[in-house]
Amino acid sequence: MQEIAHTGQVIATEGDKVRVVIEQTSACHACEASGLCMAAESRRKEVVARALEPLAQGDTVELTGSAHMQSTAVLLAYVLPFVLLISLVAVLGRFIESEAVVGTVAILSLVPYLVFLKLFSGKISRRMVFTARKIQKTT
Secondary structure, eight states: OOEEEEEEEEEEEETTEEEEEEEEEOGGGGSTTTTTOSSOOEEEEEEEEEESSOOOTTOEEEEEEEHHHHHHHHIIIIIHHHHHHHHHHHHHHHHOOOHHHHHHHHHHTHHHHHHHHHHTHHHHHHHSOEEEEEOOOOO
């Protein structure tokens, strides 16, 4: 199975869980003109992962997650809300003349979806787990 991998640094340990900070860069970050271009961006993200071995603060680790996890995240964050929104606009547009009302109802329909995600966030986060493994430094 294909995996997603990121390199990061441990900032805290809590039992078998570690908090890791990763540098998320855009695809054009390696470009020589990235200093002049506003499209190149870099963000620091904090991720909670399950440690596969004893880790300490400051350790450099590789975070891995399954490609299925990535697909699930994209589905929940982008695809399902988009389908819900477009479906409601199409259905409500047939029965309600005012486009403003249709748009408002469609956007407000996302509130129950977001509440649903929040209520089930614990269950979702148990299925979407990164693992952390220490990267051995070569001298």
